[in-house]
Amino acid sequence: MIGDARTPEEAERERRLRALTDDGEIITAEQYRQRSRRSFLGFGALGLAGYAGFNRLQNQDESDRIPALLRWGLERNDDVWSALERDGARARTFSISDREDIRVNGTIGLESPLDDALEISLVGVDGSEYRTVPVGDVRNLESHDMVWEHKCIEGWANIVHWTGARLSDFIAEHQPDDDWQYLSLRTPDEEYYVGIDRYTAFHDQTLVAWALNGDDLTPDHGAPLRLVTPFKYGIKQLKRIGIIEFTNDRPADYWFERGYDWHASF
Numbered sequence: 001m002i003g004d005a006r007t008p009e010e011a012e013r014e015r016r017l018r019a020l021t022d023d024g025e026i027i028t029a030e031q032y033r034q035r036s037r038r039s040f041l042g043f044g045a046l047g048l049a050g051y052a053g054f055n056r057l058q059n060q061d062e063s064d065r066i067p068a069l070l071r072w073g074l075e076r077n078d079d080v081w082s083a084l085e086r087d088g089a090r091a092r093t094f095s096i097s098d099r100e101d102i103r104v105n106g107t108i109g110l111e112s113p114l115d116d117a118l119e120i121s122l123v124g125v126d127g128s129e130y131r132t133v134p135v136g137d138v139r140n141l142e143s144h145d146m147v148w149e150h151k152c153i154e155g156w157a158n159i160v161h162w163t164g165a166r167l168s169d170f171i172a173e174h175q176p177d178d179d180w181q182y183l184s185l186r187t188p189d190e191e192y193y194v195g196i197d198r199y200t201a202f203h204d205q206t207l208v209a210w211a212l213n214g215d216d217l218t219p220d221h222g223a224p225l226r227l228v229t230p231f232k233y234g235i236k237q238l239k240r241i242g243i244i245e246f247t248n249d250r251p252a253d254y255w256f257e258r259g260y261d262w263h264a265s266f
């Protein structure tokens with residue numbers, strides 16, 4: 001880390017970020033690219049199929065159609081990654097000086113005016129609301145910073161810096177008494193919805209984030225609170241969380257219903 005082109009201010013931010021994150025390893029974007037090339041080779045045909053599909057998509061317009069090759073790769077990844085994820089794996093994190101701007105992508109569920117007094121509705125395994133939590137209360141939980149690569153299934157990626165609470169801390173405070181295996185997270189109007197399994201919900205890199213690249217979220221980036229989950233494409237990173245349902249049935253998922261694999265892992 002010595003001898004790079006970082007300004008003293010960036011170096012200080014990085015030092016603070018390192019102290020804030022509990023991640024064992026923070027690598028530069030260049031190291032990451034080298035390693036991903038290597039690990040893509042390591043995964044052989046399965047990884048390459050997904051990678052080829054990912055790159056191929058970069059030249060496509062937004063489209064509901066999934067190229068056959070990418071779909072094949074995704075389905076294999078679904079098998080492979082749901083096994084790998086259970087191995088205590090952690091998403092790569094980066095130094096704060098690598099962070100990039102990110103475009104606004106996807107506004108489903110964000111059409112209605114943002115309610116400043118938004119309360120998150122918590123729904124139990126019997127399907128009924130048992131509690132509401134003022135969204136601002138989440139900021140009372142321990143705050144964590146994470147710089148990682150957001151990947152969109154459309155074929156672009158950006159390294160972004162999130163600030164938020166661990167979803168596991170939120171769960172510890174608010175979960176229902178009954179056992180549950182999955183979470184359904186939905187926008188207040190329920191137009192956009194994602195499902196995650198219990199493992200992902202408790203992963204220590206799964207955040208409910210209120211800030212992007214150091215500033216509070218804007219409405220189109222998911223204010224007041226959005227989901228950030230490691231190993232998952234952007235389609236799982238729900239913006240504007242309004243409802244969290246604890247359930248034992250694998251929840252409905254907006255893009256799963258439109259042909260993507262349920263885990264949407266990379």
Ligand SMILES: Nc1nc2c(c(=O)[nH]1)N[C@H]1C(S)=C(S)[C@@H](COP(=O)(O)O)O[C@H]1N2
Pocket residue numbers: 102103104105106107108109110151152153187192220221222234235236237238239240
């Ligand atoms: N509510 C909602 N959340 C959403 C989407 C959406 O359309 N509506 N799009 C998803 C997709 S496909 C991506 S890539 C990211 C984009 O986040 P950004 O707009 O902050 O870049 O949000 C995800 N979360």
Ligand SMILES: [Mo]
Pocket residue numbers: 105106151152153154233234235
């Ligand atoms: Mo996306």
